Amino acid sequence: MRRLVTMSLLLAACSTLALLRMADAQSKPVEIPITVENQKFTPAEVKVKAGQPFALVVTNKDAKAAEVESKELRFEKVVPPGKTVSIRVRALKPGTYVFVDDFNKSNQGKIVAE
């Protein structure tokens, strides 16, 4: 069992390294700035190029944490008050994709890929 634990730890370490290197290797994606202010995403709708990965750079100007989440795009990230967090998003097919603030579901935003 100890060997199993050691092996899984090693595996975890290796995969972490691999992930970080892959993250490095990929060219810096286009950054799309969004702010959370007064419990609203601004802008509430952003346009991106289809077929190209990008990053949502979310700045939270409120005093409460926001959790930017899209089940469809598989991201889920907390943005603490006063902080800016970058969220990587894969290349999208043309279409509209919704994201929400999971801590305040009435706050929704849209990504339009075209």
Place this chain on the structure above:
Amino acid sequence: MGATFVVVLREGFEAALLLGIVYAYLAQIGHPESRRYVTLGGALAVAASIVMGVAVSLLSGPLADVGPDVIALVVIFGAVALLTWHGWWMGWHARELRGALQRRVDAAHASHQLWMVGLIAFTGVFREGAETVLFLWGLMTQIEDLTGWAALAGAAGGLLGAVGLGWLVFQGGRRLSVLRFFGVTSFLIMFLAAGLFSAGVGRLQGLGFLPGGDPLWDTSWLLDDHGNAGGFLAGLIGYRARPSVLEVVAYVVYLAGAGMLFFPSVFRPGTRRNGDVTEPAQTSRV
């Protein structure tokens, strides 16, 4: 108030379910004293969640951007590995545990590293822990008026609700017969772990580390995974309204593999372990 109640209940639900199961499990195998591993695992996870919440609030730059993703992935796949190992152990040893209490204790002691159960508790609590800490922290800084207090009261109620659910799982689980308990929890853990595994694969796709990601089908018209019911189902069995091909494959492959590991007697009747060949052939499934 209602909104904060639901947020905290949802974040705490999965942790409570896992804690209820492992506490009941230890009671079932006659090892109540090993609860300290679970309690320790849970407590460490709360501490780690606070540390991570503070770190995310203080740090910025690439570490704060990539760090949470890497940690989330390690926790997800770590939890899958632990749950798989646990389900496998239950599947193979269910038969031994039908004996007298002392025999159960010996059997469990001989082959199961109970501190590993503490790790399950850790991953269960830590998975949504940092988010919950940040959410609650945000609420506490907002207490200026009555709505602030109401929001905090809602959150506290959500936390109590989650603890209550865990308690119900524990009490219910304890009262089942050992074999039924193993059967039910193996089944639950199988779907829970399949959902986690598939979610991990989806996260890798979302980050662009695995190809694909476009939905295979869309059932959001039927049950939206951003809604409350869909959200609970997402946490419990990994429901996705728009799953990708790889996620579906991961889910199905995991279920098939885990099914064979967790319910060995169903797939290989006559399989015997530990030399109890004298017992008449009997399925160890519930």
